[in-house]
Amino acid sequence: MADACIAGIGQTEFSKNSGRSELTLACEAIQSALDDAGLAPSDVDGMTTFTIDNNEDVDLVRSLGIENLRFSSRVPHGGGGSTGTLAHAMAAVESGLANVVVAWRAMNERSEARFGTAHMTANSNVRGAGTGFIEWSVPFGAVTPATWTGIQAQRYMARYGVTNEDLADVSVALRAAAASNPRAWFYGKPITKADHQESRWIVEPVFRLLDCCQESDGAVAFVVTTAERARDLKQIPARILHATQSVPFETEVVTNFYHQDLTSFESGKKSAAELYDRTGLGPEDFQVAMLYDHFTIAVYWHLEAFGFCGLGEAADFVREGNIGPNGKIPLSPNGGLIGEAYIHGMNNITEAVRQIRGTAANPVDAVQNVLVSSGMSAAVLSR
Amino acid sequence: MADACIAGIGQTEFSKNSGRSELTLACEAIQSALDDAGLAPSDVDGMTTFTIDNNEDVDLVRSLGIENLRFSSRVPHGGGGSTGTLAHAMAAVESGLANVVVAWRAMNERSEARFGTAHMTANSNVRGAGTGFIEWSVPFGAVTPATWTGIQAQRYMARYGVTNEDLADVSVALRAAAASNPRAWFYGKPITKADHQESRWIVEPVFRLLDCCQESDGAVAFVVTTAERARDLKQIPARILHATQSVPFETEVVTNFYHQDLTSFESGKKSAAELYDRTGLGPEDFQVAMLYDHFTIAVYWHLEAFGFCGLGEAADFVREGNIGPNGKIPLSPNGGLIGEAYIHGMNNITEAVRQIRGTAANPVDAVQNVLVSSGMSAAVLSR
Numbered sequence: 001m002a003d004a005c006i007a008g009i010g011q012t013e014f015s016k017n018s019g020r021s022e023l024t025l026a027c028e029a030i031q032s033a034l035d036d037a038g039l040a041p042s043d044v045d046g047m048t049t050f051t052i053d054n055n056e057d058v059d060l061v062r063s064l065g066i067e068n069l070r071f072s073s074r075v076p077h078g079g080g081g082s083t084g085t086l087a088h089a090m091a092a093v094e095s096g097l098a099n100v101v102v103a104w105r106a107m108n109e110r111s112e113a114r115f116g117t118a119h120m121t122a123n124s125n126v127r128g129a130g131t132g133f134i135e136w137s138v139p140f141g142a143v144t145p146a147t148w149t150g151i152q153a154q155r156y157m158a159r160y161g162v163t164n165e166d167l168a169d170v171s172v173a174l175r176a177a178a179a180s181n182p183r184a185w186f187y188g189k190p191i192t193k194a195d196h197q198e199s200r201w202i203v204e205p206v207f208r209l210l211d212c213c214q215e216s217d218g219a220v221a222f223v224v225t226t227a228e229r230a231r232d233l234k235q236i237p238a239r240i241l242h243a244t245q246s247v248p249f250e251t252e253v254v255t256n257f258y259h260q261d262l263t264s265f266e267s268g269k270k271s272a273a274e275l276y277d278r279t280g281l282g283p284e285d286f287q288v289a290m291l292y293d294h295f296t297i298a299v300y301w302h303l304e305a306f307g308f309c310g311l312g313e314a315a316d317f318v319r320e321g322n323i324g325p326n327g328k329i330p331l332s333p334n335g336g337l338i339g340e341a342y343i344h345g346m347n348n349i350t351e352a353v354r355q356i357r358g359t360a361a362n363p364v365d366a367v368q369n370v371l372v373s374s375g376m377s378a379a380v381l382s383r
Numbered sequence: 384m385a386d387a388c389i390a391g392i393g394q395t396e397f398s399k400n401s402g403r404s405e406l407t408l409a410c411e412a413i414q415s416a417l418d419d420a421g422l423a424p425s426d427v428d429g430m431t432t433f434t435i436d437n438n439e440d441v442d443l444v445r446s447l448g449i450e451n452l453r454f455s456s457r458v459p460h461g462g463g464g465s466t467g468t469l470a471h472a473m474a475a476v477e478s479g480l481a482n483v484v485v486a487w488r489a490m491n492e493r494s495e496a497r498f499g500t501a502h503m504t505a506n507s508n509v510r511g512a513g514t515g516f517i518e519w520s521v522p523f524g525a526v527t528p529a530t531w532t533g534i535q536a537q538r539y540m541a542r543y544g545v546t547n548e549d550l551a552d553v554s555v556a557l558r559a560a561a562a563s564n565p566r567a568w569f570y571g572k573p574i575t576k577a578d579h580q581e582s583r584w585i586v587e588p589v590f591r592l593l594d595c596c597q598e599s600d601g602a603v604a605f606v607v608t609t610a611e612r613a614r615d616l617k618q619i620p621a622r623i624l625h626a627t628q629s630v631p632f633e634t635e636v637v638t639n640f641y642h643q644d645l646t647s648f649e650s651g652k653k654s655a656a657e658l659y660d661r662t663g664l665g666p667e668d669f670q671v672a673m674l675y676d677h678f679t680i681a682v683y684w685h686l687e688a689f690g691f692c693g694l695g696e697a698a699d700f701v702r703e704g705n706i707g708p709n710g711k712i713p714l715s716p717n718g719g720l721i722g723e724a725y726i727h728g729m730n731n732i733t734e735a736v737r738q739i740r741g742t743a744a745n746p747v748d749a750v751q752n753v754l755v756s757s758g759m760s761a762a763v764l765s766r
Contacts, residue, residue, distance in 0.1 A: 051434060051457055056459070056636075057459060057630055058630060058634060058635055058636060061630055061631075061632055061633075061634070062632065062633055062641070065632070066630075066632060067631065067632055068629060068630065068631045068632065068653050069628060069629070069630035069631075070627050070628055070629065070653075070657060071470065071474070071627075071628055072458070072459055072460075072464075072467070072628055072630055073456045073457065073458065073459075073471060074434055074456065074457040074458075074459060075455070075456065075457075076439070076440060076455055076456075076457060077455075081455075084455070087454065087480055088456060088471075088474075090478060090480070091454070091471075091474040091475050091477075091478040091480045092474050092478075093478075094474075094477070094478035094479075095473060095474040095475075095476075095477035095478045096477075096661075097470055097473070097474045097626075097627065097628075243480075244453050244454075244480065245452060245453055245454055245455050245480075246451060246452070246453065247440055247441060247444055247449075247451065247452035247455055248444075248450065248451045248452075249444055249445065249448070249449060249450055249451070250444075250445055251441060251444070252441055253439075253441060258445070270451050270453075274453060278479075
């Protein structure tokens with residue numbers, strides 16, 4: 001078995017108006033990841049991205065000067081599937097289908113097609129986006145990810161006595177991290193709990209503006225290859241101990257109202273069971289956790305599903321400082337999708353690599369294992 | 384390494400008007416493939432299909448009663464990527480991401496969204512379909528796959544002195560095979576060369592109606608698992624010796640006008656080199672070839688790219704009877720996409736399995752190795 005690892009990472013700047021095409025952004029991020037690894041486009045023989053990325057592999061092959069892809073895949077489930085790109089790349093490399101696989105995500109999500117508005121674009125009908133059920137939500141006024149997620153959030157908050165004020169702790173922690181990360185859009189801009197409570201309601205009484213991730217323009221890419229190949233490259237490899245996707249029975253994508261218990265994060269539980277079984281690790285073995293934070297409450301759901309605390313205990317766990325830099329499980333030291341940028345989860349994967357290399361803006365000490373979870377996919381990266 | 388194999392195949396009837404949804408068709412084909420293998424939906428932990436399949440994995444998980452997917456992927460490139468589903472499933476199984484992967488394709492391509500008409504549906508903008516370049520073709524009157532492929536065909540025919548009358552040999556051979564295959568839409572309906580020459584022009588002077596594959600409603604599925612798991616199942620497994628995709632520099636999907644030499648089938652050549660290198664086999668080692676026949680001329684291009692004959696020699700090679708049941712390389716004994724049905728290439732994969740099991744309607748003697756190629760992906764299946 002050729003153990004797969006991440007040998008290179010790259011990105012563009014994160015902004016609100018990139019001023020250039022998503023194709024240009026993708027090429028910049030990929031070239032940057034290859035430079036980081038010490039590889040050339042002609043070394044690339046596999047690519048993977050989201051079903052809803054607007055760039056075609058054929059265009060990237062032409063634009064970058066790739067000679068031939070032997071593997072090309074797309075991961076469904078929007079940002080929930082972001083860590084799935086790691087799983088696909090790992091599978092391609094370990095099965096010998098390809099040797100150097102690039103994963104990318106490029107989007108002008110703020111300046112072109114905003115997810116946070118009720119504007120339904122052509123993307124709404126893209127296969128694999130899991131948006132077929134939008135038709136069942138829109139007639140009832142549930143028209144954005146905030147409303148869809150808000151319905152589940154309200155059930156959780158009612159059951160466990162959680163308030164929007166509790167959620168502020170997550171936002172404040174992530175903005176504190178972003179404040180000292182020069183790559184973050186909110187670099188130098190920490191917030192207080194009062195700032196959070198004064199921000200406007202997006203879905204009352206669940207999410208305020210500062211509970212929501214950013215809308216961002218930018219691109220992120222990473223390079224997966226074998227451990228053997230990585231030994232000759234420029235960087236300390238981040239080993240992929242395991243990666244998995246999870247699509248349990250009755251799960252939906254974002255509009256996830258159909259399973260029995262709306263407070264139970266089924267995909268997270270399945271991912272946790274799979275990763276812990278395959279790696280022999282448990283929650284106590286991670287020094288950093290990169291947990292998908294499209295909305296503050298998603299951090300609670302991940303903390304509980306992966307066993308960092310019990311069901312319904314996440315608000316207390318966070319309030320006690322456990323996700324801070326000196327807490328039990330430091331959360332997204334880049335600032336996450338709320339503080340750094342919303343490149344659909346992919347910037348949390350590159351941050352995991354930086355933590356392992358020791359090159360992050362806010363490095364955690366002695367990082368051995370990082371958990372990355374994006375809802376419907378998750379992975380363990382190790383030094 | 385857990386050698387992957389196909390342990391089950393399934394399908395619906397092939398028709399021009401299925402009378403039911405594509406979701407129903409997909410479920411029927413998948414359930415049929417699982418029954419064939421002796422597996423239950425609860426055994427399935429991976430799925431893969433085309434980017435442009437209209438069914439979501441979450442809907443199939445719910446409808447079939449799957450408990451949890453650990454792998455879910457989509458293959459770009461339309462029918463050209465059909466054998467890529469085999470590559471993805473193989474990668475998932477051999478890397479240990481999943482143990483039982485179902486590949487499916489379901490479409491009401493005749494009764495709902497016909498590819499052969501100039502009607503541009505929402506699908507035209509689906510990511511991964513490679514159709515971004517349609518915008519450069521449509522303004523010049525190139526509005527269907529027949530016109531796009533016709534442009535390349537005309538260059539090939541001019542260079543090698545091939546006429547539409549030559550192409551009739553391919554069509555007649557495939558319809559002869561379909562005529563004795565009860566699953567084929569054209570069962571009992573062979574054609575003569577004169578029938579071909581009397582059929583109407585679709586793209587003059589290149590393709591007549593009988594040079595074009597069918598437009599079909601239906602679904603096909605197959606199940607990939609490890610050799611170890613397959614030993615306990617119901618069928619003789621078809622081993623996947625290797626599978627690959629191919630996206631060479633300057634290649635496009637269908638509208639493939641940008642590479643240097645329009646008569647050179649770059650994807651096929653790359654696939655052939657990869658498969659022959661990885662398996663140690665050559666053209667003389669196959670007893671059956673399932674070659675993507677969306678248009679008759681594509682068979683020529685495959686025969687040359689995979690080395691069954693030299694460049695420009697395919698018309699003579701076919702005229703001499705080499706693709707018939709007793710020829711050097713029997714072609715698609717199911718009748719292919721022209722004679723059996725156009726389930727976007729997937730029915731050629733299930734036929735390869737039947738040839739290996741010895742259960743095909745038109746069985747070839749002593750089949751050891753079958754080549755399956757669909758343009759931008761290819762595989763070797765073996766007994």
